[in-house]
Amino acid sequence: xxxxxxxxxxxxxxxxxxxxxxxxxxxxxxxxxxxxxxxxxxxxxxxxxxxxxxxxxxxxxxxxxxxxxxxxxxxxxxxxxxxxxxxxxx
Numbered sequence: 001x002x003x004x005x006x007x008x009x010x011x012x013x014x015x016x017x018x019x020x021x022x023x024x025x026x027x028x029x030x031x032x033x034x035x036x037x038x039x040x041x042x043x044x045x046x047x048x049x050x051x052x053x054x055x056x057x058x059x060x061x062x063x064x065x066x067x068x069x070x071x072x073x074x075x076x077x078x079x080x081x082x083x084x085x086x087x088x089x090x
Contacts, residue, residue, distance in 0.1 A: 006034050022064025
């Protein structure tokens with residue numbers, strides 16, 4: 001079967017923590033076998049948040065966490081963070 005796959009429990013946990021780290025309110029929303037993270041700015045409207053499959057959500061996390069203000073800066077920061085993560089594994 002191709003198409004969307006549900007997030008694992010670890011992915012849900014990390015997604016929720018990333019959203020909270022950048023100051024968003026979070027809640028988990030479940031429909032049948034699917035569980036997703038919904039976020040909103042304080043007092044705003046709820047929306048789905050999935051930085052693993054949505055580039056705009058990924059960029060939002062990078063801007064909120066590292067202060068990247070352009071896609072190029074966000075890519076550079078993402079590459080640097082990936083390199084740091086790989087260095088920690090060895």
